[in-house]
Amino acid sequence: MHAGAYTGEGEEGLGPWMQGTNDWFCLTGLFSELKLAVPWGHIAVKVWGSQKNPPVLCLHGWLDNANSFDRLIPLLPQDFHYVAMDFGGHGLSSHYKPGLLYNHQNFVSEVRRVAAAFKWTRFSFMGHSFGGTVGGMFSCIFPEMVDKLILLDSMPCVLDCNETDNIVTYKRRNIEHMFQGEASQDSLRVSSMEEMMQRLLNKNSHLNKECGELLLQRGTRKMATGVVSNRDRRLSVPETCFDFLSKEMLVHFISRLQADVLLIRAKHGYYDVRQANHEKKPLLIMVDTLRTVLKERFQYVEVPGNHYVHMNDHHLVAGVVSSFLQSQPRTTSRM
Template identity: 65%
Template sequence: MGLLSELKLAVPWGHIAAKAWGSQQGSPVLCLHGWLDNANSFDRLIPLLPKDFHYVAMDFGGHGLSSHYYLGVPYCQENFVNEIGRVVAALKWKRFSLLSHSFGGIIGGMFSCIFPEMVDKLILLDTLPFTMDPKGMENMLTYRRGAIEHMLQAEAFQKPRQVVKPEEMLQRFLKNNNHLNEECGRLLLQRGTTQVATGLMMNRDRRVGLLEYSIPFLTRELLVHSIKQLQAQVLLIKASQGYFNMERGITDKSVMLLVLDTLRSVLKEQFQYMEVPGNHYVHLNQPQNVADIISAFLQSKERLPH
């Protein structure tokens, strides 16, 4: 299944860039990339998925080929959720599925709770649909302060974008994204950089700071309330060596188990959980590990076998 088209969807601050595969008459699937990634994250997976769906992968604002926000406008969860609403309105989609990786799953999860009647299926690739902090309310003001200080500092010290030789750019990128192999690193940099006479410049807005500055952490009560709003069928695919790999201590085990247990207890047959070999970018490095699971979920009304 080849790329159908590149899209530029008008928004008040510029445009949201996206790319589309498959027939426009097919059932719509919106694909949401991870933090600091872009729509090329799905280039190796979508060709392995059912041909009778229409897939659109968007670049979030400040990422990939999408416009940066105006100065003074923060990159926060509510604005990213808003972007999904703008994209599906432009595409004239009334009901659709979400295929999301990492940060995209957090945004897609919140959209699915706020607009539950619009989302048919929610696929989460090595991500949870909500963020929680073990210390909960204790850290909330610290995160909010950090977000404000980061934005003010980034805007006050605007520097020219650095130009780097292509190979040096790749090595820096791989060092900061050690779950990516070289081929996949090059793929993300294709859309994440701009070629100039002396090298490459990163496209993303440098005001996009740490993830915790943009995503509010839910309390247990709000987590349960949010999950109860979901109407979508939910599939969570965990990578064995991914972001939630407890052995490496990347995330707090109790938080992950709490969210999973809550999803199971509230959604029951609406929720499906699968684990596959691979790391956080399994959908890009080894798309064959997840393609059949996703295909069966998109096509079937029945619960997947474990």
């Protein structure tokens, strides 16, 4: 449904590499769609609020899309400028060109392109799961650009406790997966929306149907006989999308952070599953490192809910996120 004029700044001053679309209204509030030009096509973003306000870049989880934040953002303070992007190969963003691999560093560089497109010199992050690790890595590489880092059932880096022997296997799998996809002549898999929904829920037990519908709205496109996924099939090997750090490197990276950090852990989320599988150690090490290095600049909050608590039970995290965004930054003297 068209909603008329956008409440933000429109497209003036955004530069030649931004292409705007109409502003729309849904049950989650007023937002605008933009496409940011990049060498391989475009990065699609959704925008809420005036560009005169402090920006918050919202990063979705692996295989999700920008609709992840449709329910949460309308509950957050309206004096911020929220931008939710689709990572390359996700949602409405362009796929990488044939022959190019997806990897964690490339996703971090996409964030830098978005910041350049909006001419941001400083901004904040809100990232769910994989999006939190991308935002966290960016915050370590470009610490002077990030005010606040909000991690929704996520961590700023992926700690390598048990993966050393597997890293070479992951890198090989990523390359072989790309070759297999290029050799395959399989056409796009056309399904009914009901079949697509059932597959999504089967693979994401923490996701409810209502929120699954939100993700599929942006994650599928209509064909004559049904719908197909927008997502690049090369993304189906999850380990290749992450960088793994040793404990020594973790401390070094965290010590680079200048941002205030809020980590919201869902009590029955991803790290609860890992704890059940006797893999609690990485979370404990990460939280202890953040507390030790960042001191008063780190906040840790547990909320009821599962890995998709920001979608399924968005009201449970909205107050915590709002208070953190509106709090005064804790400055650091580190350069």
